[in-house]
Amino acid sequence: MFSSGALRGAADSVRSATAASSSLRIGAPLVRTCVQQQPRGVASGRMLEGRRYITAYGYTQAKALVYSNYGEPKDVLRLHKHSISPPHGTQVNLRLLAAPMNPADVNQIQGVYPAKPPFETTLGTGEPAAVAGNEGAFEVISTGSGVKSLSKGDWVIMKRTGQGTWRTHAQMDESQLIKVEDKNGLTPLQVGTVSVNPVTAYRMIKDFCDWDWLRSGEEWLIQNGANSGVGRAAIQLAREWGIKTLNVIRERSNPEETEALKKDLLDLGATAVVTESELLSADFKNIVHELTNKGKEPIRLGLNCVGGKSATALAKTLAPGSHLVTYGAMSKQPVSLPSGLLIFKNLVFDGFWVSKWGDKHPDMKESTIRDVFQLIRAGKFKDVPVQEVKWTWDTDGAKLAEEVQGTLGGFRAGKGIFVFESDD
Ligand SMILES: NC(=O)c1ccc[n+]([C@@H]2O[C@H](COP(=O)([O-])OP(=O)(O)OC[C@H]3O[C@@H](n4cnc5c(N)ncnc54)[C@H](OP(=O)(O)O)[C@@H]3O)[C@@H](O)[C@H]2O)c1
Numbered sequence: 001m002f003s004s005g006a007l008r009g010a011a012d013s014v015r016s017a018t019a020a021s022s023s024l025r026i027g028a029p030l031v032r033t034c035v036q037q038q039p040r041g042v043a044s045g046r047m048l049e050g051r052r053y054i055t056a057y058g059y060t061q062a063k064a065l066v067y068s069n070y071g072e073p074k075d076v077l078r079l080h081k082h083s084i085s086p087p088h089g090t091q092v093n094l095r096l097l098a099a100p101m102n103p104a105d106v107n108q109i110q111g112v113y114p115a116k117p118p119f120e121t122t123l124g125t126g127e128p129a130a131v132a133g134n135e136g137a138f139e140v141i142s143t144g145s146g147v148k149s150l151s152k153g154d155w156v157i158m159k160r161t162g163q164g165t166w167r168t169h170a171q172m173d174e175s176q177l178i179k180v181e182d183k184n185g186l187t188p189l190q191v192g193t194v195s196v197n198p199v200t201a202y203r204m205i206k207d208f209c210d211w212d213w214l215r216s217g218e219e220w221l222i223q224n225g226a227n228s229g230v231g232r233a234a235i236q237l238a239r240e241w242g243i244k245t246l247n248v249i250r251e252r253s254n255p256e257e258t259e260a261l262k263k264d265l266l267d268l269g270a271t272a273v274v275t276e277s278e279l280l281s282a283d284f285k286n287i288v289h290e291l292t293n294k295g296k297e298p299i300r301l302g303l304n305c306v307g308g309k310s311a312t313a314l315a316k317t318l319a320p321g322s323h324l325v326t327y328g329a330m331s332k333q334p335v336s337l338p339s340g341l342l343i344f345k346n347l348v349f350d351g352f353w354v355s356k357w358g359d360k361h362p363d364m365k366e367s368t369i370r371d372v373f374q375l376i377r378a379g380k381f382k383d384v385p386v387q388e389v390k391w392t393w394d395t396d397g398a399k400l401a402e403e404v405q406g407t408l409g410g411f412r413a414g415k416g417i418f419v420f421e422s423d424d
Pocket residue numbers: 102103104196197200225226227228229230231249250305306326327328329330331332352353354355409410411412415
C-alpha cells in the first residue's frame with residue numbers, strides 16, 4: 001500500500017549529478033554542497049548523500065517514460081534522460097509525487113485509444129516520442145517570473161489528459177495546471193488519482209439522471225466493474241447523495257475471496273453486491289425485486305464498465321426512461337440490446353468520456369475535483385487500493401515498463417501507482 005513516508009523519503013544512493021549534456025557536469029564543490037544538504041523527510045543528523053536534481057546552472061535533470069511506436073508497454077516504453085531549463089515567463093518546473101497507471105494509459109500506448117498525444121522531439125529524444133501517463137500529482141519546484149498563481153511547494157495536477165505524467169520532472173506552462181488550493185488533509189495518492197476516476201463517477205451520477213431528491217434513499221443505480229477505481233468512487237458518492245447502489249463484481253478464485261471483496265465494497269457504502277454469475281442467472285430478476293422493496297424503488301441509472309452480456313443484464317433492470325451510461329469496455333465485448341428495451345421502456349444509452357468532458361467544461365472539472373477533495377478531507381471518501389511502484393533516479397526503465405504491462409491483468413490487489421522518491 002501507498003505510504004506517504006515513502007513518498008517523502010530521501011534517495012540513499014551516492015551520485016555525483018551529471019547533466020544530460022556534458023557541459024552541465026557538476027564539479028566537486030557542488031557535490032559537497034549537495035551532501036551537506038538536509039532534504040525533507042530525513043531525520044536530522046543523518047548524513048544524506050543524494051543526487052542533486054538542479055545543477056549549478058539551474059537545469060533540472062529528468063527522466064521520462066516515452067514511446068515512439070505503438071505496442072505493448074514492455075516493448076515500446078523506454079526511459080529517456082534529459083535536462084529541463086530554468087523556467088522563464090509563465091513556465092513552471094515540477095517534480096512528480098505520484099502518478100497512477102490507468103487502463104486508458106495502456107490503451108493509449110497500444111495505439112487503440114482515441115486520444116493520441118503527438119510524437120515530438122521537444123525532450124531531445126532521437127525519434128519523435130510522447131510521454132506516457134495521463135494523470136498525477138506534481139510539486140512545484142520553481143516558477144518563471146510571469147507565474148501568478150503558483151509558487152514553490154504548491155501541488156498541482158494536469159488541466160487536461162495527454163500532457164504526459166510518467167516523468168520524474170516536467171516543465172509546463174502555468175495555464176496547463178490546476179493548483180490544489182489547500183493541500184492540507186490530502187495525500188499525493190489522493191491528489192494524483194482524483195482527476196479521472198472520481199470525476200468520471202461524479203459526472204455520470206449527476207449528469208445522466210434527474211434524481212428525485214425527495215425520494216432520497218429510495219432510488220438506485222446499478223453498475224458493473226464495481227471494484228474498479230470508477231466503481232468504488234461511484235459507490236461512495238452515491239452513498240453520500242442518498243442513492244442506493246447495486247454493484248456487480250467478478251468472482252474471485254474462491255468463495256472466501258469473493259465474500260471478502262463483497263464485504264470490502266459494502267464497507268465502502270455499497271447497498272448490495274452481486275457477482276457476474278448472479279447477474280447473469282435466471283434468478284436475478286427476483287433478486288432485484290427483493291432488493292428494491294418488491295420493485296417499488298426504481299433503478300434509475302446504469303453505469304457500464306464492462307460491455308457484453310453484463311451490459312445487457314444491467315439494462316434489463318432499469319426503470320422506464322432510465323439511462324445506461326457506458327464508460328468502459330473491459331470485457332472487449334460489444335454492447336447488444338434487446339429492441340424491446342428501446343421500444344417499450346424508452347431507455348437511453350449514452351457514452352461518457354471524461355477527457356472530452358473536461359476539455360469542454362474546465363471550470364466544472366475543477367469544481368468537481370474540489371468537491372471530491374472536500375469529501376476526502378471529511379473522511380467520507382476512501383482511497384482506491386493501490387500497489388505502490390517506487391521510482392527513484394536509479395530505477396530501471398524496463399522495471400517501470402513491466403509494471404505498466406501488468407495494468408490490464410485484472411484481479412489486481414490495487415491500482416499500480418508510480419511514487420517518485422527524490423531528495424530535491
Ligand atoms: N470513459 C471515461 O471517461 C473513463 C474514465 C475512467 C475510466 N474509464 C474506463 O473505465 C474502466 C475502469 O477503469 P479504472 O481506472 O476504474 O479501472 P481499474 O481501477 O484499473 O480497475 C479495472 C477494473 O476492470 C475490471 N475488469 C478487468 N478485466 C475485466 C473483464 N474482462 N471483465 C470484467 N471486468 C474486468 C477489474 O475487475 P476485477 O476487480 O474483478 O479485477 C477492475 O475492477 C476502464 O475501461 C477505463 O478505461 C473510462
